[in-house]
Amino acid sequence: MACNGEAEKKTEETATAPVVKNDSTTKPAEVAKDVVDIAIGSADHSTLVTAVKAAGLVETLKGAGPFTIFAPTNAAFAALPAGTVDGLLKAEKKADLTNILTYHVVAGNVKAADLKDGQVVKTLQGTDLKVTIKDGKVAINGANVTTADLAGSNGVIHVIDAVLMPKK
DSSP states (O other), rough: OOOTTTHHHOOOOHHHHHHHHHHHOOOOOOOOHHHHHHHTTTTGGHHHHHHHHHOOHHHHSSSSOOOOEEEEEEHHHSSSSTTTHHHHHGGGHHHHHHHHHHHTEEEOOGGGOOOOOOOOOOTTTTTEEEEETTTTTEEEEEEEEEEEEEETTTEEEEEEOOOOOOOO
16 A cells, blocks of 8 residues: 555546446437427528427427428528518418328428329318429429438438428
């Protein structure tokens, strides 16, 4: 034993080292993100996230699902006529916004490989979307799928290059 306490220090360090190691190996496994968290994590979908929040759809889309979401990019929203997005985000337009957003959601976990040319899929909004596949490229009501099959814990997201507008 050293008089200066070094031996005691080493004993303490040795005794506590395994505890630190155990802490790092017993962390819970990371839970897969749901479709809302995937959109929140995408810089290209901040307008969609803002709209989903304004429509009060966050809790619904964080539910068990499964959901298939055709997610327009910020550029898709920016391509709408001037003032459209700002107008839809107003409280008095919540029903219209909800109608448009639910037109982008299909019940089920529909992967790109499951889609067929000419297929019609019913949206949560209640009306249909038409799938077209030409030269291996998928489009939904004319909006091109630019990124497919972003898998979440409660569904899948397909990124599209246009905002889908339901017929009135």
